[in-house]
Amino acid sequence: MxxxxxxxxxxxxxxxxxxxxxxxxxxxxxxxxxxxxxxxxxxxxxxxxxxxxxxxxxxxxxxxxxxxxxxxxxxxxxxxxxxxxxxxxxxxxxxxxxxxxxxxxxxxxxxxxxxxxxxxxxxxxxxxxxxxxxxxxxxRLIGDPEQRYREDPVRMLRAVRLAAKLGFTIDGPTADPIPVLAPLLAEAAPARLFEEILKLFLSGNAVASFQGLEHSGLLPVLLPESAAALQSNRSGALRAMLLEGLAGTDARVANDEPVSPAFLFALLLWPAYCKALIGLQAQGVHPEEAARRAADRVTVHQLNTIALPRRFSLPMQEIWLLQSRFSQRQRKRVTRLLAHPRFRAAFDFLVLRQSASPDHAADVEFWTQAQTQTNEELAATLGVEVPGDSYTDEDAVPSKRRRRRRRRSGAAGASGE
Incomplete structure (x- = not known):
């Protein structure tokens, strides 16, 4: 060329x-x-x-x-x-x-x-x-940093991403205006910020990028509810889990393995989901209803900043909602969960949660074994008897009754309405 x-x-x-x-x-x-x-x-x-x-x-x-x-x-x-x-x-x-x-x-x-x-x-x-x-x-930015950031606020994200990717330090005059001008990012197109998020976290430098966003004051603008939840989490367990997950993302990118944006956003927004869920449960909302409402609330609020497509937001919510089902030990529910199309992603997410809290160790051990067991071995583990007929995939799906349409009598039926 x-x-x-x-x-x-x-x-x-x-x-x-x-x-x-x-x-x-x-x-x-x-x-x-x-x-x-x-x-x-x-x-x-x-x-x-x-x-x-x-x-x-x-x-x-x-x-x-x-x-x-x-x-x-x-x-x-x-x-x-x-x-x-x-x-x-x-x-x-x-x-x-x-x-x-x-x-x-x-x-x-x-x-x-x-x-x-x-x-x-x-x-x-x-x-x-x-x-x-x-x-x-x-x-180092060319020209006056404040003017250049005002021309295009996304340059602040580019500075963090390039520094993380190249292992560069951001020059003092280039870095100093970022915390002050960070709110300008809210004026950027949500679709463009979605693309920038993918570049930040799916290029093999997710941990360094996240730390750069924290250090520069950009995280509260980009992921406001997650940033607030991390700030209020005194134990630091949520941040530890998030960094562990981002390190795993970097490892997959390094090994040329695929990384799902749905899993990435499930990780990034998990602190916000946890905080919303705890708040709803404190108000007396039933746990299952609280989980659904928390997932919807976090997703809708985040859409004000980042245009997260439904093809990613819906699997993200499924990953969250499946977490409560890992404590179940009824045979049919166990088999249904194993057959769920989001099981593997949800299980990987459970393993990440264990890195932040040992409370999930028993669940991780059970579901690790369940994935390799035969139906008879699984039944023995659960302490139930195996039926004479072998268990089929049909048992993993709730049966649906076929609704019979009633024929209307009179002129309406005759006219085909």
Missing amino acids: LYRLRDAGFSAYLVGGAVRDLLVGQHPKDFDVATDATPEQIKQQFRNCRLIGRRFRLAHVVFGREIIEVATFRANSDDGSGDRETHEDGRLLRDNVYGSIEDDAIRRDFTANALYYAIEDFSVRDYCGGFEDVMARRL
Whole structure:
């Protein structure tokens, strides 16, 4: 791509995270290109190109499952020739004003992301001191930090995520405004914050990211009810469980194993659920009803900040609601729970709870054995007799009576209503 753009008369550079990661010995997961060609000119060069975005006009060049993102150099100031719109609070709503490579470097967020690899002489071009910062493993914003955060509050989350991923320290002037400006995150689109949460916790640096959110004061804005529950939990058991779960998430990512966002949010919002559940039970609400109401309440309240899709929120609630069923030892209920599609996730969650409290040790031991036992062995463990016929999967599902529709007599029935 770089050579084709050069041969067509344009300047083109590998830029941003790929250059930064290669300098610190990491393997880039994606590659970005910066060029002086406009999005329309880029599209003319590549048939496998599509233009996306309104806030930032970009070109995506597709090679099978790989996408190379190509951006035109952006200018720092608008001379009236471009398309830029700024909100009254300083947020950039649209920024499609094009300029030189020097302008583009100043427009980028962190100095470590403003490094350009040139194929002309195989050098790294540095216009903001980013090379020195990368070598010092330091994360520093370009320009006035407060203004840059006001332009895009999500940059505060990016600072925490990149510091956790790279093992960098956040430069003092870059870190200082974050606790004060943290409430600005509430103005970000909930769907965008959902994507940022996944990047923070599913990239293999979940523990460091969580600790960074705590240290920077961003956790109460991002997960307000969980942050409040953790603050009031004097024993620290909830925080210990959460960190244990995040460490397990990091291990799965390192081993290239899948991690479900539903399980992740069940973990992150568990402190909030526990606090809500205790409050409802203290009001005399029946335990099962209290569990359902607590799950709904926490989910609805969190949606004000993060757009958690139902395909994740519903399994998350099932993981919570199944926890109370692990103490049951009736044969049919045990078999039904083993056949439940969320059993494995709920059981893994129970094991995590044991890391915070030894009270669950007996349940973990029982259900660990139950998963490997035959029906006869399970019945013997429960102290019940096995029927003559073998137990089938049909017994694990409540029987449903077929409702017989009554025929209506008279004109209504005759007309087919």
